[in-house]
Amino acid sequence: MVEFRFDIKPLFPQPIIKVTSNLLPHTFRGDRRQCLDATSKMSEIIDRLGQLSATSQGLSKPVTTAQRLRMSDNQTIYLLADSEAGQNGAVTGLLKVGTKDLYLFDESGQTRKVEQAPSILDFYVHESRQRAGLGKRLFQTMLSEEQWTPLKCSVDRPSEKLLGFLSKHYGLQRVIPQANNFVLYEGFFNDAASANGHGHAQSPQRTQNGLHITNSPNTQLFGATYLGEDSNRRRGSQQQTTPNVLIQQITQISPTGRYGARRPTCSMAEIIHAGSSKGGKGNGSAESNSGNDNHDLVEIAEQLQRQSLADLEANSFEPEPEVEPEVVPEPELEVITPPSPPPKSHTPTPPSVRSPEVAESIVGDNRRPPAFQLSKQHTGMKNRSFGVGMAVMPSSKMEFDQMEREDFGVVKINRPPGHDVTSPGQDNTDAMSTVSSGGGGGGLTDQGYYDLKFYHNKLW
Ligand SMILES: CC(=O)SCCNC(=O)CCNC(=O)[C@H](O)C(C)(C)COP(=O)(O)OP(=O)(O)OC[C@H]1O[C@@H](n2cnc3c(N)ncnc32)[C@H](O)[C@@H]1OP(=O)(O)O
Numbered sequence: 081m082v083e084f085r086f087d088i089k090p091l092f093p094q095p096i097i098k099v100t101s102n103l104l105p106h107t108f109r110g111d112r113r114q115c116l117d118a119t120s121k122m123s124e125i126i127d128r129l130g131q132l133s134a135t136s137q138g139l140s141k142p143v144t145t146a147q148r149l150r151m152s153d154n155q156t157i158y159l160l161a162d163s164e165a166g167q168n169g170a171v172t173g174l175l176k177v178g179t180k181d182l183y184l185f186d187e188s189g190q191t192r193k194v195e196q197a198p199s200i201l202d203f204y205v206h207e208s209r210q211r212a213g214l215g216k217r218l219f220q221t222m223l224s225e226e227q228w229t230p231l232k233c234s235v236d237r238p239s240e241k242l243l244g245f246l247s248k249h250y251g252l253q254r255v256i257p258q259a260n261n262f263v264l265y266e267g268f269f270n271d272a273a274s275a276n277g278h279g280h281a282q283s284p285q286r287t288q289n290g291l292h293i294t295n296s297p298n299t300q301l302f303g304a305t306y307l308g309e310d311s312n313r314r315r316g317s318q319q320q321t322t323p324n325v326l327i328q329q330i331t332q333i334s335p336t337g338r339y340g341a342r343r344p345t346c347s348m349a350e351i352i353h354a355g356s357s358k359g360g361k362g363n364g365s366a367e368s369n370s371g372n373d374n375h376d377l378v379e380i381a382e383q384l385q386r387q388s389l390a391d392l393e394a395n396s397f398e399p400e401p402e403v404e405p406e407v408v409p410e411p412e413l414e415v416i417t418p419p420s421p422p423p424k425s426h427t428p429t430p431p432s433v434r435s436p437e438v439a440e441s442i443v444g445d446n447r448r449p450p451a452f453q454l455s456k457q458h459t460g461m462k463n464r465s466f467g468v469g470m471a472v473m474p475s476s477k478m479e480f481d482q483m484e485r486e487d488f489g490v491v492k493i494n495r496p497p498g499h500d501v502t503s504p505g506q507d508n509t510d511a512m513s514t515v516s517s518g519g520g521g522g523g524l525t526d527q528g529y530y531d532l533k534f535y536h537n538k539l540w
Pocket residue numbers: 133136137200201202203204205206209210211212213214215216217235236237238239240241242243244245246248
């Protein structure tokens with residue numbers, strides 16, 4: 081029991097009181113002097129119980145302090161006291177709740193922004209009184225005061241004891257994994273909105289009870305991460321299509337605002353594809369997780385998140401390096417035989433114009449000393465795009481790997497309106513890509529790869 085140097089009974093005319101940011105019991109009546117006295121004592125009670133709760137949970141800092149409550153505008157602390165204990169009575173339990181705006185995953189993996197989600201923030205019953213039903217009493221009072229139902233509560237980093245408590249008293253067991261510390265239970269999203277809410281993630285839609293479905297940063301970064309039991313079962317019969325569905329979910333997002341800015345190529349799809357092609361677990365493949373283990377899916381989500389963040393860092397929209405005028409004269413095309421297979425990993429994007437020496441150094445350390453001089457136009461199997469950001473500039477050139485011949489040989493670029501052909505010699509052959517099979521500098525290399533060159537001159 082938690083006893084104090086002062087008599088707590090005047091503060092607890094009833095066993096359970098509510099305290100909000102004014103640090104006064106909701107039952108308080110008194111003048112200014114009594115008010116100051118009550119807030120001072122209430123602060124001491126809250127700080128003490130908050131500290132005990134933190135210690136009980138092994139936290140280094142208390143979640144609940146009087147100062148925090150004073151600064152909050154949507155938190156309430158319920159305190160349970162035993163007026164009969166000792167001479168001054170004792171406080172035996174604390175329950176802090178509040179509302180939070182949270183980005184949450186629903187059962188199908190869609191991200192939703194839930195405004196003012198009911199949240200259980202801190203809960204403590206003194207060790208000497210635990211497992212005696214006091215926690216249930218405190219919790220029930222809170223539910224009826226707040227008019228919440230247990231299923232609709234999010235729980236901030238619950239302890240094992242609290243998980244047991246919620247399971248025992250309210251039958252809450254099946255959690256919806258989240259990317260944050262909050263725990264939700266299946267049924268949290270059961271409402272009219274979520275019944276028809278799936279697939280609305282692309283267009284924010286406000287619903288009656290404050291839920292709305294968004295293009296959130298979570299969705300941008302994590303994509304779909306959790307498929308509920310039903311979805312998992314469905315997934316089992318759609319093994320071939322699931323990765324595409326996931327990719328579709330990721331790519332169908334039509335971001336707006338600052339999330340609509342140009343984004344670098346995201347490797348989520350690469351992870352999924354790589355994993356599925358290798359078929360091994362641990363490659364981040366949704367396909368490979370045939371056990372339908374939600375934990376594995378969460379791991380995938382985390383991997384995707386890490387990868388996305390790495391991508392964002394690696395492609396931080398830096399401007400292409402300036403082209404140095406002195407190296408603009410380009411070397412003549414020379415036939416190059418690439419000495420090694422194409423690398424599987426990303427190739428760093430070099431500046432759009434480099435001297436042959438520089439280009440040579442890019443090719444890699446694992447190559448034999450080149451018998452021919454490498455030029456930036458000819459890197460053989462090297463899959464490299466020079467100056468992607470400048471690809472539309474008249475002077476830039478692009479190179480591609482062509483592992484096998486596909487059905488294209490000439491790319492025509494139509495003229496925009498107002499740039500009609502005015503002279504007989506002027507036609508769309510200004511811009512073309514060619515795949516030739518020998519001679520003329522482009523074609524099948526001695527490694528069996530097509531060497532595709534893409535030239536274009538000023539068009540209009
Ligand atoms: C968001 C958060 O606040 S997370 C932090 C939650 N708080 C803590 O972990 C602090 C330490 N624990 C406590 O203060 C209390 O155990 C509370 C608040 C979780 C529950 O209060 P109690 O008064 O014990 O609850 P009550 O008596 O109504 O219910 C008992 C049930 O809670 C769970 N529980 C309570 N104490 C324990 C315990 N020591 N070990 C395991 N489960 C426990 C059990 O399910 C138990 O049922 P059982 O006795 O049949 O196994």
